[in-house]
Amino acid sequence: MPNRLELTGITKQFPGVLANDHVSFAVKPGEIHALLGENGAGKSTLVKMIYGIMQPDAGEIRWNDEPVMVANPKAARKLGIGMVFQHFSLFEALTVLENIALGMDAKIPSRELESRIRGVMETYGLALDPHRTVATLSVGERQRIEIVRALLLNPQLLIMDEPTSVLTPQEVDQLFTVLRKLAAEGCSILYISHKLHEIKALCDTATILRAGKLVDTCDPRQETSRSMAEKMIGTGLKDIVKAAGRTFGPPKLVVNRLSTGKTGHFDVPVDNVSFTVRAGEILGIAGVAGNGQNALLDALSGELIGDDSEAITIDGLGIGLLNTTERRRQGLCAVPEERNGHAAVGDFTLSDNSVLTARDRLGMVMMGLINSGAAKTYTGRVIADFAVKALGPASTAGSLSGGNLQKYIMGRETLQKPSVLVVSQPTWGVDAGAAAAIHQALVDLSMAGSAIVVISQDLDELRALCDTLAVINMGRLSEARPVKEFNVEEIGLLMGGVHGATEGTDAIPA
Amino acid sequence: MELTLAIIITVVGASTPILIAALGELVVERSGVLNLGVEGMMLIGAIAGFVVQFHTGNPYLALLCGAAAGMAASLIFGFLTLSLSANQTATGLALTIFGTGFSALAGSSYSARPVSLMQPLFPSDLSAHPIARVIFGYSFPVYFSFIMVVAIWYFLHKTRAGLILRAVGENDQSAHSIGYSVIGVRYMAVMFGGAMAGIAGACFPLLLTPQWAERMTAGRGWIAVALVVFASWKPFRLLGGAYLFGLVMTMELYAKAGSGPLSAVPSELWAALPYIATVAVLVLISLRRDASTNAPACLGKPFLPAN
Numbered sequence: 097m098p099n100r101l102e103l104t105g106i107t108k109q110f111p112g113v114l115a116n117d118h119v120s121f122a123v124k125p126g127e128i129h130a131l132l133g134e135n136g137a138g139k140s141t142l143v144k145m146i147y148g149i150m151q152p153d154a155g156e157i158r159w160n161d162e163p164v165m166v167a168n169p170k171a172a173r174k175l176g177i178g179m180v181f182q183h184f185s186l187f188e189a190l191t192v193l194e195n196i197a198l199g200m201d202a203k204i205p206s207r208e209l210e211s212r213i214r215g216v217m218e219t220y221g222l223a224l225d226p227h228r229t230v231a232t233l234s235v236g237e238r239q240r241i242e243i244v245r246a247l248l249l250n251p252q253l254l255i256m257d258e259p260t261s262v263l264t265p266q267e268v269d270q271l272f273t274v275l276r277k278l279a280a281e282g283c284s285i286l287y288i289s290h291k292l293h294e295i296k297a298l299c300d301t302a303t304i305l306r307a308g309k310l311v312d313t314c315d316p317r318q319e320t321s322r323s324m325a326e327k328m329i330g331t332g333l334k335d336i337v338k339a340a341g342r343t344f345g346p347p348k349l350v351v352n353r354l355s356t357g358k359t360g361h362f363d364v365p366v367d368n369v370s371f372t373v374r375a376g377e378i379l380g381i382a383g384v385a386g387n388g389q390n391a392l393l394d395a396l397s398g399e400l401i402g403d404d405s406e407a408i409t410i411d412g413l414g415i416g417l418l419n420t421t422e423r424r425r426q427g428l429c430a431v432p433e434e435r436n437g438h439a440a441v442g443d444f445t446l447s448d449n450s451v452l453t454a455r456d457r458l459g460m461v462m463m464g465l466i467n468s469g470a471a472k473t474y475t476g477r478v479i480a481d482f483a484v485k486a487l488g489p490a491s492t493a494g495s496l497s498g499g500n501l502q503k504y505i506m507g508r509e510t511l512q513k514p515s516v517l518v519v520s521q522p523t524w525g526v527d528a529g530a531a532a533a534i535h536q537a538l539v540d541l542s543m544a545g546s547a548i549v550v551i552s553q554d555l556d557e558l559r560a561l562c563d564t565l566a567v568i569n570m571g572r573l574s575e576a577r578p579v580k581e582f583n584v585e586e587i588g589l590l591m592g593g594v595h596g597a598t599e600g601t602d603a604i605p606a
Numbered sequence: 607m608e609l610t611l612a613i614i615i616t617v618v619g620a621s622t623p624i625l626i627a628a629l630g631e632l633v634v635e636r637s638g639v640l641n642l643g644v645e646g647m648m649l650i651g652a653i654a655g656f657v658v659q660f661h662t663g664n665p666y667l668a669l670l671c672g673a674a675a676g677m678a679a680s681l682i683f684g685f686l687t688l689s690l691s692a693n694q695t696a697t698g699l700a701l702t703i704f705g706t707g708f709s710a711l712a713g714s715s716y717s718a719r720p721v722s723l724m725q726p727l728f729p730s731d732l733s734a735h736p737i738a739r740v741i742f743g744y745s746f747p748v749y750f751s752f753i754m755v756v757a758i759w760y761f762l763h764k765t766r767a768g769l770i771l772r773a774v775g776e777n778d779q780s781a782h783s784i785g786y787s788v789i790g791v792r793y794m795a796v797m798f799g800g801a802m803a804g805i806a807g808a809c810f811p812l813l814l815t816p817q818w819a820e821r822m823t824a825g826r827g828w829i830a831v832a833l834v835v836f837a838s839w840k841p842f843r844l845l846g847g848a849y850l851f852g853l854v855m856t857m858e859l860y861a862k863a864g865s866g867p868l869s870a871v872p873s874e875l876w877a878a879l880p881y882i883a884t885v886a887v888l889v890l891i892s893l894r895r896d897a898s899t900n901a902p903a904c905l906g907k908p909f910l911p912a913n
Contacts, residue, residue, distance in 0.1 A: 169783070
C-alpha cells in the first residue's frame with residue numbers, strides 16, 4: 097500500500113533560524129504517527145507546511161504517492177488533511193454550529209449540517225449541543241468542536257497539535273478511543289505531544305526532531321519515555337533531586353476560607369478555599385483549566401484583594417488586604433499563567449521586566465530612580481543560571497520563544513528567594529530539558545525553606561514535583577493530602593467534580 | 607392632527623441619513639474595523655450628490671455618485687489601515703478632517719445655488735390623504751433605509767457571507783487560520799460603509815436643504831458612530847435609535863419656531879440634546895458589562911497575521 101503522506105528533504109529557512117533541515121519521513125494509512133521534539137525543534141513549522149499555512153523552501157510533499165503543492169489550508173482540506181490546533185481557532189461569540197459551518201469549505205444548509213454533526217457525534221461518542229455559544233463551553237468541549245469539524249470532512253490524515261494538554265485523564269481516554277477508532281477505519285493520525293507516556297500508549301511510530309533536523313524514527317512501544325526524551329534533547333536527562341526524608345518546618349502560608357467575587361461573565365471564582373503550606377513544602381493544585389485557578393492565583397498574588405486580612409497569612413502575618421507590591425515585600429512572589437502580557441511586558445527589555453517584579457526585594461530603585469546596573473546584573477544572572485536563549489538583558493521579552501520566556505520568568509522569581517512562591521503552569525509549553533531545570537529550581541527553593549504552591553494541569557508534573565496535592569473543581573478545593581496517597585484515577589474523579597468521601601470544601605487547615 | 611403628521615414626516619427626514627450612515631458603520635464595525643471617518647465620507651458624498659444633482663437634475667444618479675464618492679473616500683481609509691496597518695482611530699479622524707476640507711473646497715463655487723429636492727417615490731394621488739402621505743409620501747432613500755435594516759440583519763445572521771464577516775470581526779487570527787481573507791473581507795465592509803455614508807451625505811441636499819452649505823451634515827456622522835454602540839451592533843435597535851435621535855432633532859426645529867409647549871425649553875438645549883444623549887448612552891453602555899461584550903472582539907485592532 098502506498099504511503100498516505102511522504103515528506104522528502106523538507107527545508108524551511110526563517111531569518112536567523114533553519115526551522116527544518118532536510119526532514120524526510122512517511123505516514124502509512126491508518127497509522128498513528130507521533131511527532132516529537134523540544135520547543136523550537138521545528139514541529140509546528142513542519143505541520144504548518146503539511147497543512148498549507150506555509151510553503152517549504154525545498155523538498156517534496158507526496159500525498160497518496162502523488163507529488164502535491166499544498167497552497168493553503170483550503171487545499172489541504174480538499175486533499176483530505178484535517179487539523180486540530182493546540183490553540184483552538186474558535187469564535188467565542190458564535191454557536192457551535194456556526195463555528196463548524198465556518199470551517200466547512202462547501203456551502204451546506206444549516207439543517208443538513210446539523211444532522212451531519214449529530215451523526216459524527218453519535219458515531220464517535222462526542223457529546224455537544226450544536227446551539228450553545230462557545231464562550232460557555234469547557235476546554236474539553238471546545239476541543240470536541242475542533243475534532244467534529246475536522247471529522248466532518250472525512251479526512252484521510254488528521255493532525256493533532258498537543259491535544260491532551262488541557263484534558264482530564266478521563267477525557268484523554270475518551271480522546272484516545274476516538275483516535276484509535278479513526279485509525280482502525282484507515283485514517284492516518286499525526287500526533288504532536290510532549291507527553292511521552294501518551295505517545296507510548298497511542299502511537300505506532302515516532303519521528304523525533306531536534307533543532308530542525310530529524311534525529312530518529314522509532315517504535316515508541318520499544319522505547320522508554322526516558323530514552324525518547326534523551327533523543328529529543330540530545331543529552332542525558334537529569335532527574336529531580338530531592339533529599340530523602342525531608343521534614344517540613346512550621347506552617348508558612350496559611351489560607352483560611354478564601355473566596356473571591358465573580359469578576360467576568362465566564363469567570364469561575366474561588367469558593368471558600370483553605371489550605372496550609374509549610375516551610376520546605378511544595379503543594380500542587382491539580383484541575384482542569386477554567387475551574388478557578390486564575391482566580392486563586394490572583395487572590396494569592398494580590399491582584400484580587402479580598403476583605404479579610406486573615407484569609408491569607410504568611411508566618412502568621414495577615415496579608416489579605418495588601419496589594420501585589422506589598423505582598424512581594426512580605427516575601428510572596430507569584431507567576432501567573434499567561435506569560436506575555438501578564439507575567440512579562442512583551443515590548444519591554446528583560447532588564448526592565450526584572451525591575452517590574454524585583455525592584456523592592458533587590459533594591460533596584462533608589463529614590464525613585466531605576467538602578468539600571470543592578471537590574472542588568474540580576475537579569476544577566478537569570479539568563480545564565482536558567483540557560484535562557486536570549487541575546488542579553490537588552491532583548492525584549494516578546495522576542496523570546498514561549499519556553500525561553502517562561503525560563504526567564506521562573507528564574508526572575510526564584511532567584512529573588514521569596515519565602516512563598518505561587519506559580520501557575522510553570523512548564524506549560526516548555527521542553528523536557530528546560531522543564532527539568534525549572535522543576536529542580538523549585539525543589540532547591542523549597543529545600544532552602546520556602547513554601548511553594550504549584551497550580552498545574554499536568555498531573556505527571558505535579559506527581560513528580562509536589563509533596564502534597566489538592567484538586568480544584570468549580571472554584572472549590574479538595575483536602576490536601578500527601579501526593580503518594582493519590583492514584584491517577586482518584587485525581588481524575590476529583591478533577592471531574594466527583595468528590596465522594598473526600599468532600600473537601602470545608603477542610604480544616606492541617 | 608396636521609401638526610402631528612408634519613412632525614412625523616420631519617422626523618423621518620431627519621432620521622433617514624443617520625440610519626443609512628449608521629447601518630454602513632455597523633457592517634464595518636462587525637468586521638472588526640472602527641472607521642471614525644463617517645462624518646468626512648458623508649460630506650464628500652453630500653458634495654458629490656449636490657454637484658451631480660445641480661448639473662443633471664437626476665437625483666438617482668446623484669445618490670449613485672454620492673455612494674461612489676463615499677466609497678472612494680473609504681478606500682483611502684482602507685488602504686491606510688488595512689494594507690498599511692495604520693492606527694484606525696487616527697486615520698478615521700484624519701478622514702473626517704479631509705472630508706470637511708475637500709467638500710468645502712469642491713463646493714466653494716456652488717454656494718447659494720439651489721437644486722431641486724428629490725420627488726416622492728410613489729405617484730402623488732396615492733398620498734393625497736394625509737394619513738397615506740405618512741406612509742407613501744417619501745422619496746426613495748427613506749424606503750431604501752428600511753429595506754437595508756432588514757437586508758443587513760438577514761445578511762449578518764442568515765447568510766454564510768455574513769457569518770464570515772462576523773467571524774472576521776470576532777477573531778481575525780482564527781478566521782485567517784481557517785483560510786478566510788481577513789483583509790479582503792474588511793475591504794469589502796469598509797467600502798460598503800463608505801458607500802452608505804456617501805448616500806447618507808447625498809440625502810442632505812436631496813432631501814433636507816436643497817443647496818450646498820459647508821459642513822451641512824452638522825455632526826450627524828458622529829451621531830451615527832455613537833448609535834452603532836447604542837444599538838449594541840444590532841440593526842433593528844439601530845432603527846429605533848436613529849428615530850429617537852431624529853425625534854429629538856425635530857423637537858429642536860419646532861422649539862426654534864417658537865410655537866407650542868416645546869418653546870418653553872430653550873432651543874439651544876434641544877440642539878444640545880442629541881449630543882448629550884450620545885454621551886449619556888455611551889456612559890450607560892460602558893457601565894453595563896454584558897451589553898459591551900456584544901462588541902466585536904477585534905474592533906479597532908489592526909490585523910497582522912502571526913508568522
